[in-house]
Amino acid sequence: MLKIGVDAMGGDFAPEAAVKGAVMAVDAIGDECRIVLFGDEDRIRAVLKAENCAADRFDIVHTTEVIEMGDHPAKAFQQKTNSSIVVGFGYLAKGLINGFASAGSTGAMMVGSMQAVKPIEGVIRPTISTVAPTVTGGKVLLLDVGLNVDCKPEVLAQYGIIGSIYAQAMLGIRNPRVAVLNIGEEETKGNAQSKAAYELMKESEEFNFVGNVEGSHLFSGQVADVIVCDGFVGNTLLKTVEGLFRINKALKIPETPFWRDMNYEYVGGTPVLGVNAPVVIGHGCSSALAIKNMILTTERCAQTGVTAKLQNAFKN
Amino acid sequence: MLKIGVDAMGGDFAPEAAVKGAVMAVDAIGDECRIVLFGDEDRIRAVLKAENCAADRFDIVHTTEVIEMGDHPAKAFQQKTNSSIVVGFGYLAKGLINGFASAGSTGAMMVGSMQAVKPIEGVIRPTISTVAPTVTGGKVLLLDVGLNVDCKPEVLAQYGIIGSIYAQAMLGIRNPRVAVLNIGEEETKGNAQSKAAYELMKESEEFNFVGNVEGSHLFSGQVADVIVCDGFVGNTLLKTVEGLFRINKALKIPETPFWRDMNYEYVGGTPVLGVNAPVVIGHGCSSALAIKNMILTTERCAQTGVTAKLQNAFKN
Numbered sequence: 001m002l003k004i005g006v007d008a009m010g011g012d013f014a015p016e017a018a019v020k021g022a023v024m025a026v027d028a029i030g031d032e033c034r035i036v037l038f039g040d041e042d043r044i045r046a047v048l049k050a051e052n053c054a055a056d057r058f059d060i061v062h063t064t065e066v067i068e069m070g071d072h073p074a075k076a077f078q079q080k081t082n083s084s085i086v087v088g089f090g091y092l093a094k095g096l097i098n099g100f101a102s103a104g105s106t107g108a109m110m111v112g113s114m115q116a117v118k119p120i121e122g123v124i125r126p127t128i129s130t131v132a133p134t135v136t137g138g139k140v141l142l143l144d145v146g147l148n149v150d151c152k153p154e155v156l157a158q159y160g161i162i163g164s165i166y167a168q169a170m171l172g173i174r175n176p177r178v179a180v181l182n183i184g185e186e187e188t189k190g191n192a193q194s195k196a197a198y199e200l201m202k203e204s205e206e207f208n209f210v211g212n213v214e215g216s217h218l219f220s221g222q223v224a225d226v227i228v229c230d231g232f233v234g235n236t237l238l239k240t241v242e243g244l245f246r247i248n249k250a251l252k253i254p255e256t257p258f259w260r261d262m263n264y265e266y267v268g269g270t271p272v273l274g275v276n277a278p279v280v281i282g283h284g285c286s287s288a289l290a291i292k293n294m295i296l297t298t299e300r301c302a303q304t305g306v307t308a309k310l311q312n313a314f315k316n
Numbered sequence: 317m318l319k320i321g322v323d324a325m326g327g328d329f330a331p332e333a334a335v336k337g338a339v340m341a342v343d344a345i346g347d348e349c350r351i352v353l354f355g356d357e358d359r360i361r362a363v364l365k366a367e368n369c370a371a372d373r374f375d376i377v378h379t380t381e382v383i384e385m386g387d388h389p390a391k392a393f394q395q396k397t398n399s400s401i402v403v404g405f406g407y408l409a410k411g412l413i414n415g416f417a418s419a420g421s422t423g424a425m426m427v428g429s430m431q432a433v434k435p436i437e438g439v440i441r442p443t444i445s446t447v448a449p450t451v452t453g454g455k456v457l458l459l460d461v462g463l464n465v466d467c468k469p470e471v472l473a474q475y476g477i478i479g480s481i482y483a484q485a486m487l488g489i490r491n492p493r494v495a496v497l498n499i500g501e502e503e504t505k506g507n508a509q510s511k512a513a514y515e516l517m518k519e520s521e522e523f524n525f526v527g528n529v530e531g532s533h534l535f536s537g538q539v540a541d542v543i544v545c546d547g548f549v550g551n552t553l554l555k556t557v558e559g560l561f562r563i564n565k566a567l568k569i570p571e572t573p574f575w576r577d578m579n580y581e582y583v584g585g586t587p588v589l590g591v592n593a594p595v596v597i598g599h600g601c602s603s604a605l606a607i608k609n610m611i612l613t614t615e616r617c618a619q620t621g622v623t624a625k626l627q628n629a630f631k632n
Binding site for chain 2: 135146149150181183190191192194214215216217218219220230231232233235236237238239240241242243244246247250251253254256258
């Protein structure tokens with residue numbers, strides 16, 4: 001039985017949105033999995049009751065504190081020992097749950113990822129990624145999307161390994177095409193960082209390197225399944241596309257499946273990759289739907305054993 | 317009488333698209349301006365005839381060579397002395413024309429900008445920019461979009477000056493809000509480059525610095541009128557948005573004015589800023605419509621005297 005931990009106190013609309021999201025996820029998640037809610041038990045039970053959902057469909061771990069968005073992440077992680085995030089990471093580190101998801105403080109989630117579950121040995125820098133749709137109906141994995149904003153080329157090259165394994169396990173893509181985001185297709189194009197990353201990656205036997213990919217082909221599906229970039233660029237791209245999604249909404253442009261899947265509510269959160277357990281971070285403003293999809297991503301990480309696959313890859 | 321030079325041999329569909337674009341521009345451009353076409357005179361006259369346009373509406377400067385996309389830009393600029401681009405830059409440097417536009421070799425256009433018309437004294441690095449629509453019906457200027465891919469903070473800070481002057485002169489925005497593209501709004505966010513640029517720019521009295529802007533607000537019109545970034549990031553953003561524009565087309569999403577203005581055909585080319593004369597570069601694949609709008613941008617640069625304004629700003 002896999003157990004998926006969910007921070008019921010995380011996000012701007014917690015615990016309502018978080019618990020409602022868990023209720024939406026519980027049917028989809030299957031019998032071989034169970035959701036463990038971390039948070040104020042009375043408040044969790046109240047939401048479950050309002051949702052007409054039997055409380056025994058979940059495990060509930062009562063916690064008394066909440067790490068707020070305004071808290072200093074590292075300090076709060078140290079001091080608020082009975083917060084939903086700290087208790088959740090305690091369970092995760094001990095193997096009492098098989099994954100942990102929260103739409104709460106991103107900073108605290110990263111502190112927990114690095115300190116409680118720790119980077120996989122051999123991984124220079126864990127990373128955060130996003131899955132985006134392609135116009136051909138497929139998926140593309142973009143990493144890093146904001147964790148490491150001054151990446152050394154060696155770090156980008158490792159993202160190739162991490163991304164390739166994730167895309168195989170989670171997106172079902174065989175032999176994923178891995179590319180470096182760049183301003184031209186030619187090997188000689190780019191800034192110092194992308195050129196050095198290209199040099200390292202073209203030697204790799206650990207993934208299927210296809211060269212550079214330009215912004216114009218991010219979502220075309222024609223060039224790459226895994227796109228590695230610096231966290232500054234990836235975060236900017238992610239937010240730009242989110243901004244365009246909102247503009248489309250404001251302009252009342254009819255929604256297509258492609259643009260729908262650009263919506264963070266359908267993306268399924270941001271997995272932290274390269275640490276020793278599945279951790280998924282959600283938008284602070286997460287709706288119940290966003291929470292549901294974040295939980296499903298976490299469950300899928302646990303089901304596919306992507307963490308073990310990553311650990312194996314870095315064993316040598 | 318202002319004279320606007322146009323490379324009739326530049327672009328994948330030259331001379332047809334270039335000359336047709338000039339024909340489309342000639343009515344819009346007004347009597348106080350004249351278009352000077354550089355290229356093979358017979359071929360230019362043939363297209364004008366096919367378009368039922370009197371050849372005497374243009375000046376034609378006959379040239380015998382063409383710098384091809386595959387040519388090495390610097391070498392070709394030195395060797396093909398009777399090419400449309402080299403002859404055009406010769407006219408521009410001598411003041412025989414007041415601006416020069418081409419959809420031909422971007423590399424050769426940059427060589428001409430740097431060697432023939434030269435950077436404005438005091439400008440560390442000339443830059444290329446793009447004008448994009450905002451959802452509020454306004455415009456935003458993004459620079460650099462691909463020339464300098466490893467910008468020092470001092471260079472980004474100068475982009476603030478250059479962008480502010482351009483936005484005032486060309487977009488009619490009084491006291492433009494200038495921001496640094498970044499991954500967070502707070503002063504402490506970002507990579508080493510953006511943090512250092514913020515430090516320099518917040519001291520500036522030469523423009524209205526409003527701090528950081530995130531990708532989500534690039535096109536919202538709510539934060540900034542001028543957005544400065546490294547050429548790697550700007551080029552990637554530009555190409556990503558172009559890719560999304562093409563995806564919208566492929567998905568048959570009804571066109572809105574906002575997305576229409578994202579189309580390079582309406583953008584009006586990419587002005588080279590920080591050199592001693594108006595130079596505008598077009599997409600290699602430019603249609604006649606794109607050429608027309610590129611010519612109108614060049615004419616507007618000449619009309620507004622934006623080059624002199626930039627020269628004045630860097631005099632001190």
